[in-house]
Amino acid sequence: MKVLAVLYPDPAGGYPPQYARDSIPVIDRYPNGQTTPTPSGLDFTPGELLGSVSGELGLRGFLEAAGHKLVVTSDKDREGSDFDRELASADVVISQPFWPAYLTRERIEAAPNLRLAITAGIGSDHVDLDAAIEHGITVAEVTFSNSISVAEHTVMMILALVRDYLPQWQVVKDGGWDIADVVSRSYDLEGMHVGAFGAGRIGTAVLRRLKPFDVHLHYTDKHRLPPEVEAELGVEWHETVQDMVPQCDVVTIHAPLHHETEGLFDEALLGTMRRGAYLVDTARGKICDRDAVVRALESGQLAGYAGDVWFPQPAPPDHPWRTMPHHGMTPHTSGTSLSAQARYAAGTREILECFLEGRPIRDEYLIVDGGALAGAGAHSYTAGGR
Ligand code: NDP
Secondary structure (H helix, E strand, C coil), rough: CEEECEEECCCCCCCCCCCCCCCCCCCEEEECCCCCCCCCCCCCCCCCCCCECCCHHHHHHHHCCCCCCCEEECCCCCCHHHHHHHHHCCCCCEECEECCEEECCHHHHCCCCCEEEEEEECCCCCEHHHHHHHHCCEECCCCCCCCHHHHHHHHHHHHHHCCCCHHHHHHHCCCCCCCCHHHCCCCCCCCCCEEECCCHHHHHHHHHHHHHHHCEEEECCCCCCCCCHHHHEEEECCCCCCHHHCCCEEEEEEECCCCCCCEEEEEEHHCCCCEEEEEEEEHHHCCCCCCHHHHHHHHHCEEEEEECCCCCCCCCCCHHHHHHCCCCCCCCCHHHHCCCCCHHHHHHHHHHHHHHHCCCCCCHHHHHHHHHEEEEHHHHHCCCCC
């Protein structure tokens, strides 16, 4: 079998010879009780850089020992890229949402051997799921592997925006002490109303982490949380996002990208938010209208915007979100901390082991299987509309 992994490039200064920390905590279970990945072994030390080309998701030893071929590249977008060339004879494609190998219908149709597309991470919207269904390709992702990583990043971004942290850090870097300048946009989160659009694995973890900040919590989701969870968090449910956002000082987005959510945060919805509200999106960039966000920041309708998801990825150097005022954007990093990489690399190996040995892949990892949406995918996505 030929396994093609499309991973982000190595650090500009070379693959790290040493890490900031000697180990990472061992985590056996996620908050819902699901076990972390259980491959038969690991060819890497958790805490190493695995998501870039030289890290190879720690897969080479295991795949080659079993007689399979691993091809790794970061070259994915240009005409005639390595991705396009190698895809023609690949049986398995692995890609991370941070550096998505867009598996369009056209590409799927140009890959006659392709049987399995693995998302090393969570979120398979870079795969044309309808085309995968039609061509009998299994799509799987490592559910829960980086959900808490994203939740932590989201809380960091909410605090950074409300307290206006980044300009203050910049003053220090620049050798200044201009306190009045940089506190003129700085507030406390305490007492604010914070709403989550989507309260699944990540959204609920964000709400749970924000509760000790003594904020008023809100959420909207297709399905309500169990009453005991609503009571534990003291969170108010709203039937629609349109009902929720006018009541919030901070809105954080945690729903997947599909036909109902694409472009949802447009000029009209942003216009119903409180003047000076903050918006954080760590779900998918296309859920927000790119130019409407820029205009809302320029007019003061939004006091700040942060997130780590863009379209396309990598974002071009002139993407307006790089230069718009009062933003706290990062590249798509929240779900690819070294801690997260260890889990999704292990999960990728678990999925490969199942596939290569003809064993069933865990249901919670499946998005498409046997020509239909399956497992987690049957819950999160809609065929015929992503
Ligand atoms: P979950 O599936 O656990 O939660 C998503 C929630 O959104 C579900 O409760 C779902 O409702 C709800 N939802 C879906 N559509 C709508 C809608 N139209 N209106 C209201 N609610 C809706 O996903 P996760 O929490 O694990 O992840 C959320 C998203 O975060 C992923 O889809 C992915 O795009 C993104 N992500 C980003 C990462 C990053 O690195 N930045 C890493 C990992 C994920 P229900 O299921 O009840 O129908």
